[in-house]
Amino acid sequence: MSKNTVFKKYSALVMDEDADVVDVLQNVLHYYNRESCGHCAPCRVGTSLLVKIIDRLASFEGEKDNLDQLLKISKVMRDTSFCPVGQAPYSPISSALKNFQDQLLQHVK
Amino acid sequence: MDGEHQCLCAQRSEEELYPELDKIIDEHRGKPEDLIMVLHKAQNLFGYLPRKVQEKVALGLNVSLNEVYGVITFYAFFTTVPKGRHSIRVCLGTACYVRGGQGVIEKIKKDIGIKVGGTTEDRRYSLDVVRCIGACGLAPAMLINDDVYARAKPAKLTEILGKYE
Amino acid sequence: MEKARINNIEIEFDEGTTILDAAKTLGINIPTLCHHPDLIPTGACGVCVVEVEGLPTLTRACTTPLENGWNVQTNSARVRNTRKEVVELIISDHDMDCLTCIKNGKCELQELAANLGIRELKYPKFTDKKPIDTTSFAIVRDPNKCILCGRCVQVCSEIQTVNALTFAERSSETVITTASGAGMGNSPCVNCGQCTVYCPVGALYEKSSVEEVWEALNNPDKHVVVQEAPAIRAMLGEEFGMELGTLVAGKMHAALRRLNFDAVFDTNFTADLTILEEGTEVVGRIKAGKDLPVITSCSPGWIKFMETFYPHLRKHVSTAKSPQQMFGTLSKTYYAEQKGIAPEKIISVSIMPCTAKKFEALRDEMKDSGFQDVDFVLTTRELARMLKEAGIDLKTMPDEPADDPLGEYSGAATIFGATGGVMEAALRSAYFLVTGRELENLDILPVRGLKGRKEAEVDVDGIKLKVAVAHGLGNARKLMDKISAQLANGKCEYHFIEVMACPGGCVGGGGQPWGSDMAMRARRGQTLYQEDKSLPVRRSHGNPSIKAIYEKYLGQPNSEKSHHLLHTHYFKRSQIDGKVVED
Numbered sequence: 086m087s088k089n090t091v092f093k094k095y096s097a098l099v100m101d102e103d104a105d106v107v108d109v110l111q112n113v114l115h116y117y118n119r120e121s122c123g124h125c126a127p128c129r130v131g132t133s134l135l136v137k138i139i140d141r142l143a144s145f146e147g148e149k150d151n152l153d154q155l156l157k158i159s160k161v162m163r164d165t166s167f168c169p170v171g172q173a174p175y176s177p178i179s180s181a182l183k184n185f186q187d188q189l190l191q192h193v194k
Numbered sequence: 195m196d197g198e199h200q201c202l203c204a205q206r207s208e209e210e211l212y213p214e215l216d217k218i219i220d221e222h223r224g225k226p227e228d229l230i231m232v233l234h235k236a237q238n239l240f241g242y243l244p245r246k247v248q249e250k251v252a253l254g255l256n257v258s259l260n261e262v263y264g265v266i267t268f269y270a271f272f273t274t275v276p277k278g279r280h281s282i283r284v285c286l287g288t289a290c291y292v293r294g295g296q297g298v299i300e301k302i303k304k305d306i307g308i309k310v311g312g313t314t315e316d317r318r319y320s321l322d323v324v325r326c327i328g329a330c331g332l333a334p335a336m337l338i339n340d341d342v343y344a345r346a347k348p349a350k351l352t353e354i355l356g357k358y359e
Numbered sequence: 360m361e362k363a364r365i366n367n368i369e370i371e372f373d374e375g376t377t378i379l380d381a382a383k384t385l386g387i388n389i390p391t392l393c394h395h396p397d398l399i400p401t402g403a404c405g406v407c408v409v410e411v412e413g414l415p416t417l418t419r420a421c422t423t424p425l426e427n428g429w430n431v432q433t434n435s436a437r438v439r440n441t442r443k444e445v446v447e448l449i450i451s452d453h454d455m456d457c458l459t460c461i462k463n464g465k466c467e468l469q470e471l472a473a474n475l476g477i478r479e480l481k482y483p484k485f486t487d488k489k490p491i492d493t494t495s496f497a498i499v500r501d502p503n504k505c506i507l508c509g510r511c512v513q514v515c516s517e518i519q520t521v522n523a524l525t526f527a528e529r530s531s532e533t534v535i536t537t538a539s540g541a542g543m544g545n546s547p548c549v550n551c552g553q554c555t556v557y558c559p560v561g562a563l564y565e566k567s568s569v570e571e572v573w574e575a576l577n578n579p580d581k582h583v584v585v586q587e588a589p590a591i592r593a594m595l596g597e598e599f600g601m602e603l604g605t606l607v608a609g610k611m612h613a614a615l616r617r618l619n620f621d622a623v624f625d626t627n628f629t630a631d632l633t634i635l636e637e638g639t640e641v642v643g644r645i646k647a648g649k650d651l652p653v654i655t656s657c658s659p660g661w662i663k664f665m666e667t668f669y670p671h672l673r674k675h676v677s678t679a680k681s682p683q684q685m686f687g688t689l690s691k692t693y694y695a696e697q698k699g700i701a702p703e704k705i706i707s708v709s710i711m712p713c714t715a716k717k718f719e720a721l722r723d724e725m726k727d728s729g730f731q732d733v734d735f736v737l738t739t740r741e742l743a744r745m746l747k748e749a750g751i752d753l754k755t756m757p758d759e760p761a762d763d764p765l766g767e768y769s770g771a772a773t774i775f776g777a778t779g780g781v782m783e784a785a786l787r788s789a790y791f792l793v794t795g796r797e798l799e800n801l802d803i804l805p806v807r808g809l810k811g812r813k814e815a816e817v818d819v820d821g822i823k824l825k826v827a828v829a830h831g832l833g834n835a836r837k838l839m840d841k842i843s844a845q846l847a848n849g850k851c852e853y854h855f856i857e858v859m860a861c862p863g864g865c866v867g868g869g870g871q872p873w874g875s876d877m878a879m880r881a882r883r884g885q886t887l888y889q890e891d892k893s894l895p896v897r898r899s900h901g902n903p904s905i906k907a908i909y910e911k912y913l914g915q916p917n918s919e920k921s922h923h924l925l926h927t928h929y930f931k932r933s934q935i936d937g938k939v940v941e942d
Contacts (some may be wrong), residue, residue, distance in 0.1 A: 098936040104292050112291040116325070122268075123526070124535030126507070127405045130448040132486045133531040163493070164417045164437075165405040172416070245539055247936050257545070258522030259935050263538040267527040 093128050106185040111139045113177050121182050128171025129164040137189055142192040149193050156182060211239050217245060219254035226257045227328045229265060233272060242276045280358040283337040284346075287326030294348075295334040299323065301348035305355060319355070334354035363429040370425075377433055378409055378420035389433050390442060390692065392449070392471055393508035394421045395557060395868075396876050397862075399517070403509050405445045406471065406568060409433045426494050432803070443475050451482035453560070456621060458894060462561035465873045483533060494542030497550035497566055497717040498869075505535055505562040511554035516630075519832040521664065523548035526638055531846040546935050547667050547937045551660035551832065551860045552714030552738075552869015556856070557564055565714050565870060568735040569745055570604040574620050575706040576733070583706045584694070585615050586626040586686045587766070590776030591711040591739055591863035593883040598743035599753040601908035604882040608773075609758025609926075614751050615710075625761040626709065627768030628783070628848070629682040629689065630775045633657065636925050637679040638788045639916035641855050646820070650674050652827075652842065653852040657681045659719035660860025661868070662929065663937070664832050668838045670942075672933035678926040682775065683709050683716055684725055686765065687732030688924045693912050694765060708735045709740045712868035715860065729926050737869025752850045767904035770891030777884035778830035778864035779806035779813060786817055786826070788900045789855075794820045801897050807888070809863060809881050826855045831862035 100109070108193040118132035138154055141147045155178050181189065214236060218235045222228040235345075236247050243266055252259040265354045280355040282302060303309065306319050313320040329335040332344030338358060345355075360371040365382050372381045377400070382389050393404040400421040408417035408810040412430040417438065432438060450472060467779055474483070492500040507526075512872075515524045521910040523546040527536050528706055541844065555563045575583045592608040601607070615623045641653045656662060656677045665672060680688070686709070691702040713736075719725065737745070746753060760766065771787050776781030783803045790798040805815035806826065809835040817824045829835040835858045847852040861867045863880030866887065896902055913921050930939045 098288060100292065108292050109288065112286070112288050120834070121530040123507070123529045123531075124401075125403055125405055126449050127445055129507070129530065129533055130412065130452055130485075132427055134448070134451065134482050136531075137483065137485050157557055158448070158482075161448065164441050165408050165445055167405075246853050248538070253934065258516075258525075259524035259538040260522050260546070263536075264525040268529050 088167045093117050097184075106181050107139065107143050110177060110181055111143045114139050114174060117170055117174050120168070125165075125167040125171065127162050128166040128168075131158050131166070131171060133174060134158055135178075140157065142189065145194065147193045149194070152186075152189055208240065208244070212250075214239055215250060216293070219250060219339070223254055224256050225253050226261075229255055229257055229262065231268075233262070233266065236270060238316050239330075240276075242273045244274065248274075265313070275311065275313050275320070276317060278317045278341055280319050281337075282319055282321045283324045283327075284321070285325070285327050285335045285337075286323050286335075287330065289330035290326075290334040293333040298334050298336060298346045298351065300357070301351050305352055317336075319358070361425070362426040363425050363431065365425075365426060365428075365431045366845070372425055372791075375424050378418070378423050378425050379407060381431060382431075383421065384605055389420045389476065390471060391421060392446075392506070392559060393510065394466065395559075396878075397518075398510060398513050398557070400510055401513070403507065403927060404449065405840055406442060406449075408436050408438060408441055408445070409856045410435050416602040420798075432570050435920060436525055443477060446472060446475055446477060447461055449506055450477070451480065452484055452486055453506055454501075455480070460504070460561040461564050461625070462504075464874070465560035466561060467874075489534070492537075492542045492544075493566070494544030494547060495566065495718075496721050497714040498543055498548070498552060499553060499564055499566050501536055501562050501564075503562075504560050506560055507533055507535060508559060509535070509564055510557040510559065510847055511535060514557045515548075515554045517833070519549075519551060519553055519860075519893045520551055520836045521547060521551070521832060522555060525675065542800060543935065545936045545938075547932075547934055549660045549663040549667065549832070549860065550715035550718040550869070551664075553794070553861060554865075554875065555714060555821065556871060556875055557868055559754065563739065565738045566717060567741055568717070568737055569741050569803045572708055572735050572737060572745070575708070580704060581706045582700050583619075583708060583710050584622040584624060584765075585691050585708045585710065586624050586629070586683065586690075586710055587611060587615070587621045587684070587710040588626045588633050588716075588776065589630060589773050589780075589887060590868060590871075590883065591710050591742070592773070593776060593866055594712060594739055594871055596753060597879075599746075602753060603879055604886045606886050608890065609760070610753050610756035612761050613756040613759040614746055614753050617756075618767065619749050619751060620708070622692070622762045622765075622871055622891055623759075624765035624815050625768055626682050626686055627772035627775070628765045628902075629760075630683040630772035631899035631902045631905050632689075632925070633679055633682050633775075633781075634771060634788050634915045635905060635909075636685075636921060637677045638785050638792055638899075640677055640679060641785065642789055642792045643917070645854055647776060651853055652856050653677055654856045655785075655858060656927075657775065658715070658858060658865075659713070660715035660861045661835060661858045662831065663718070663932065664835065664860060665839075665858075666939075667928050667932040668836070669843065670838060670929075672843065673929045673931070675792070675842075676929060678922075678928065680725075680925055680927050681716075681869075683711065683736075684732055684927070685925050687720070687725070687726045687734075689765060689908075691728035691730050691732065692924060696766060696912075702730055704709075705730075706734045707732065708737065709733050709784070710737050710739070712739050712865045712870045713861075713867035714738060714872075725925055739872060740870060743872070753754060753819050764904055764907065766900065767902055768894075769899050769902045770894040770897035771899045772902075773890045773894070774887050776887050777807070777860050778867040779803075779810070779828045779857065780864060780887065781859075782806045782815075782826055782855070784899055785855065785857075786824075787898045790817075790819050791898065792899055793822070797898070802877060807884075809877065809884075824854045825852055826857070827853050828866050830859040830867075832860055879894065 118136045121130045121132045159175040159178045162171045252262045336343040336346045392406040402419040402422040407420040410432040487500040594605040597603040690707040695702040771784035813828040829838045835930045867880035867884035
C-alpha cells in the first residue's frame with residue numbers, strides 16, 4: 086500500500102424492524118443542522134427548514150407536501166452548498182423516500 | 195481535563211485565577227493567531243469564559259473582542275456558562291437517539307430545570323449532549339462525571355441524580 | 360489568453376478572471392446577492408450559481424475563476440430553477456414587511472425576487488423575532504431583516520478595520536452581532552455607517568431624526584436653520600433620478616426653503632472658516648516645530664477611531680471643530696446676535712452624507728453656544744425622504760443661493776467633500792498665511808483621486824511641506840502605524856495629514872444614497888472639483904463672509920473667542936466598548 090493511498094470511509098447502520106425511518110432521519114438531519122457552520126445560505130437555511138419539517142413529521146403533524154419539500158430542499162442544498170455538510174442530506178432523504186415511503190406517509194396527518 | 199478544572203474552580207475563587215491568566219496571555223502577547231489555543235487554556239483555568247476573561251484575551255493578543263466572541267460562540271467546546279459540580283452528558287448518537295435518548299434529556303431538563311448547555315443556579319449540575327460515547331450496545335447511554343449509566347430510563351433518573359450532591 | 364464559452368459565446372480571458380466578471384464582458388449579467396464590486400467575494404448566498412459542463416454540482420460564478428476550455432451555461436433550466444429555489448430559501452427567514460420597510464423600493468433582495476419572478480412563500484420562518492439594536496446614537500440594526508450576507512462585517516473589519524460587527528453562533532442560530540450582543544452603542548463602532556451603505560436589505564440604517572425635524576418645522580415658536588455638507592450637492596440628485604454627478608447646490612437650497620426652513624445656510628461657509636482656524640493652527644505649529652504632524656479633525660468617524668485606537672496621537676489632531684459643529688455654535692451665537700433672535704428659539708439642523716455626525720452632535724462637549732450646538736442631523740437619504748413626503752421634486756426646483764450670513768462659500772470649501780479636498784483647501788490658504796502672497800496654481804493634483812494613501816511635497820517659500828492624505832479607516836490605520844513608529848524614533852517626516860473615515864471622503868459617507876459603489880463615489884468627487892473650478896472665489900480666506908465674521912465677531916483666526924467657540928478637545932476611549940476612559 087503506497088503512502089498516498091486514501092481510504093474512502095463508509096459506514097453502515099444496522100437496525101431492526103422496530104426502528105422508525107422518521108426517527109432515524111430526524112437524528113441525521115438534526116446532526117447536519119448542528120454541524121452547519123452557518124456561512125452559506127443554502128446549507129444554513131436548508132438544514133434549518135429540514136429539521137423543522139422532520140420534527141413535524143416525527144410528531145405525526147406532517148402534511149403530504151412535506152415529503153416533496155424534504156426532497157426539493159435537500160436537492161438545492163446538494164447543488165449549491167459550499168461544502169459536503171450541506172450536500173449530504175440529499176442522500177439519506179432520497180433513499181428514505183425511495184425505500185420507506187410507506188413509513189413516512191404514516192407520519193402525515 | 196474535566197477533573198483538572200473542576201478541582202481548580204472548587205478550590206479557588208475566580209479573582210485568584212487572573213494572575214495565572216495574565217501569565218498565559220503574556221506567553222502569546224500580540225499573537226492573534228494563538229487565539230484558540232489561549233481560549234482553550236483560559237477555559238481549562240476558569241471552567242468557562244466569562245466576559246472579563248474574553249476582554250483580557252482580546253486586548254492581550256491584539257484581536258477585537260468581537261472576534262473572540264465570534265470564536266467562542268462558534269465552537270461548541272467553548273462556553274460562557276460556568277460548569278456545575280457535576281457534569282451530566284447524555285448521548286444522542288444515532289443508536290441512543292433511536293432508543294430514547296431524547297426522552298432521557300427531557301426528563302433531566304424537567305427535573306433540574308435547565309436547558310442543554312446550562313448550569314443550575316446552585317451550580318450543582320450542568321447538562322450537555324454528546325454524540326456517541328462508544329456505548330451503542332448500551333443505548334441509551336449517559337455519563338455523570340466519569341460514571342457511565344447504560345440503558346438509562348427516565349423513571350430512574352431522579353434517584354440517580356440525587357446521588358450527586 | 361485563455362479561451363472558454365459562456366452561453367455558447369466564445370470568450371478570451373485573462374487567467375484568474377471569475378466567471379461573473381468574464382460573463383459581464385460579454386454583456387451577460389449573472390444575478391447576485393451577497394456580491395458587491397468593492398468587496399472580496401465570499402460566495403455566502405449561492406444565488407450566482409451557473410452550470411459548468413462536466414462538473415457534478417453547480418458552481419458559484421462570483422468566486423470561481425473561469426478555466427480554459429470550460430463551457431458555462433448561466434441560464435439553463437437547472438440554473439434558473441436552482442437560483443430561484445435558493446432565493447426562496449433565503450426569503451423564508453426574512454421579515455417580509457416590505458411595504459413598511461425603510462428599504463422599500465431600494466432593497467436588493469426585493470429587486471432580485473422581482474427579477475426572478477418569485478410569486479409564493481414556500482417555507483415557514485424558522486427563527487424567532489429578535490430585538491432591534493437601538494443602542495447606537497447613529498445606526499439601527501434590525502437582525503430580523505438580516506440575510507447574513509456578511510457585507511457589513513467585511514466592510515467593518517477589512518476596509519475600516521474597526522471590527523465592531525462579527526458573525527457569532529452557528530447553524531440556524533448564526534447572527535451578525537456585537538460582542539456579547541451588547542449592541543453597537545456599546546462596541547468600538549465609530550458610527551461611520553459604511554455598514555448601512557453596503558447592507559443589501561433593511562437590516563442596517565441610520566437612526567432617523569426626520570420626525571423631530573418635521574415637528575420643529577411645524578412649530579411657529581422655533582426658528583429652524585439648516586446647513587448642508589459639501590458632498591450633499593453632488594449626491595442628492597441621485598435620489599430623484601438625476602444623472603450621477605449632477606451638481607444640485609442651487610436646487611438643494613430652493614428645495615429646503617420649500618420645506619419651510621426659516622434660513623437656508625451652507626456648511627461650506629464653515630468649511631471655509633475651518634480652513635482659517637485649522638490653517639492658522641497648522642502654520643503656527645510648523646513655525647514653532649510643535650506637535651507635528653498636524654492631523655485634520657473634520658471627520659467624526661475618524662475622531663472616534665483615533666480616540667479608540669490611537670489615543671496617543673490626540674495632541675497631533677487639530678483642535679478645530681468640524682464644519683458642522685462650527686456652524687452649530689455660530690448659528691446660536693453669531694447669527695442669533697446678528698438677527699436678534701433668542702438662541703433657545705433656534706433649532707439647528709444639518710444635512711450630512713454621514714452617520715457619525717449624529718454621534719458628533721450629541722457629544723457632551725459640543726455645547727459651546729450654551730445649548731446643544733447642532734440639534735438634529737439628517738443623512739442625505741433622510742432629506743430625500745422628507746422632500747418626497749412633501750411632494751417636492753428636486754429636478755423641478757430653480758437654482759437659488761444660500762442665505763447670508765452663513766451661506767457664502769469658496770471653491771476650497773466645496774472640495775471638502777472629496778478625499779484630499781481639505782488638504783488642498785488648507786494648502787491654498789496656508790501658502791497665503793505664510794507668505795502673504797497667493798498660490799498661483801490652485802489645483803494640487805497629487806492629493807486628488809481614490810488612491811488609498813496619497814502624499815505630496817509643497818514648497819512654501821523655501822519650506823518643504825510634506826503632506827499625506829488617507830481615506831477609509833484601514834488606510835488611516837496604516838498611516839497612523841507608520842507615524843507612530845516614526846514618532847517613537849523621534850522624528851516624523853510629515854507636517855500635515857488629512858484623514859477621512861470613509862473611502863472616497865464625504866462623497867462616500869455612511870449617509871450617501873443606497874446602492875453606491877466606489878466608482879460612484881469617484882464620480883461625485885469630480886462634480887465637487889468642477890464646482891470649485893466654476894466659482895469666482897476659490898480660496899477660503901477670499902470668502903467675503905469669512906472676512907466679515909472675523910471683523911464683526913471673532914477678531915482673528917485662533918483668537919480667544921474662536922478658541923472658545925470653534926475649537927474642541929479629545930478623549931481616550933476603550934477598545935472594548937468605545938466608552939471614554941481615564942488616561
